[in-house]
Amino acid sequence: MPTETLAHSGFADAIAALSPDGPPRVWSLIVTVFGDTGGEVEIGAGTLSRILGMVGVGGSAMRVALHRLKSDGWITARRVGRSSAYRLHPDRLTETRAASARIYATAAPEARDWHVTLLDPEAATREPARGAAIQIAPRMYLRPGSPTDMPGALVLCPGGAAPDWVRRKVGSAEHRQAYDALLRGLQTANELTRKAQLPPVEAFALRVMVVHAWRRVILRHPDLPEALFPEDWPGRACRALVQDLLARLPRPDAGMLAGF
């Protein structure tokens, strides 16, 4: 059993450390797999089963998740002999690429790449979605990117360094806890990859877990420059480790994904 052998070498520890809140949701993990392959590659049922098996997902849990992803329009399926092959639904390519741009970015946004919107304190304007903006005062939101016109709102650009109290709202205690846990998981995975040359399936399974853990944490808050986070924010170290791990755990090629 390769899993038992690898448990000795720290593989199981790394997988556990990368999901400190318990096993990831299977359908979400499968989305990560498709996203990591670039979104236009076909993955055979056998390959998927081996990768997911490495991180503790059984065959029936995988089949339930694939069924849900198909009916939700996330993936398409094709019969190949007695098996199946899957790919991301073309309608999901745009949003997958938008998420990938952020997940695989080698650096945080530029220091001035943010803006603020102040909604009319006396009007019933809709508040932004959680994750799209950080509330820094009543009716006032810090958002990523260049300013865009928003009817009824006062739109403002950076005019100086962010004070500590703003940084503590952007990098909240709740987010810091998630980043600290992620950092421990990434360090565990990093030690494993420095000690051992993992076989291809294990390497890809670990890569998927790294991407998934990173994705879950960063997509919980908007994509803001480091200068808006507290000085000792663990996000920078996490991004650096993710970059190192992705370089050492390369994506498998299309033939390998479809074939084994």
Next chain:
Amino acid sequence: MPTETLAHSGFADAIAALSPDGPPRVWSLIVTVFGDTGGEVEIGAGTLSRILGMVGVGGSAMRVALHRLKSDGWITARRVGRSSAYRLHPDRLTETRAASARIYATAAPEARDWHVTLLDPEAATREPARGAAIQIAPRMYLRPGSPTDMPGALVLCPGGAAPDWVRRKVGSAEHRQAYDALLRGLQTANELTRKAQLPPVEAFALRVMVVHAWRRVILRHPDLPEALFPEDWPGRACRALVQDLLARLPRPDAGMLAGF
């Protein structure tokens, strides 16, 4: 009596229309006189008495005000024969010039010449002085000019057009009332100067009243671009009339001020 003659020609009406809240405070009016002469000119007691007499200020009210201005360090006095001559105290030149830059400006600030500061909602940071900033939300102030660093505050620059609700805070109902009254006074003064060529002392007295009325209204709020005021704001018409009146009511020369 020249005052009675001029009352027929509308002079008294114009003076009354320029001080709708009752006669101006004498010491404040004298500061306007010194400010209007550029601040470095000597004015004889006789000249001052004639100018103030034209707007209804008696000799004893003038003497009380001059005494107060001297003891407050606003002016210096010099004996000249049996009379006195006054000038602005050199220590007051800087602030007088700063106010003059605003009072005599031919145009409002550039559309983007403002910024916003957000104080820590949970800290006991001092609120800005009334007149220095406009509060647009809790702990949030709109201020004139380029942004400057302010410890503990989030400093922001314009990122788009100001929505109506912000404009209504900048140009409040209270300020609009003051501008509307000013506009009526300026229109009355304007009609008078278009009908009649005023004698020098009357012309200077009217000029001082125009400057004083304008100064009182504009210095009540920070120096912000027109784009931040409501569309139908009377401030633009007031500034244009002030400019017209100042062109038709020139400053007297130094000899005339010291002499008559």
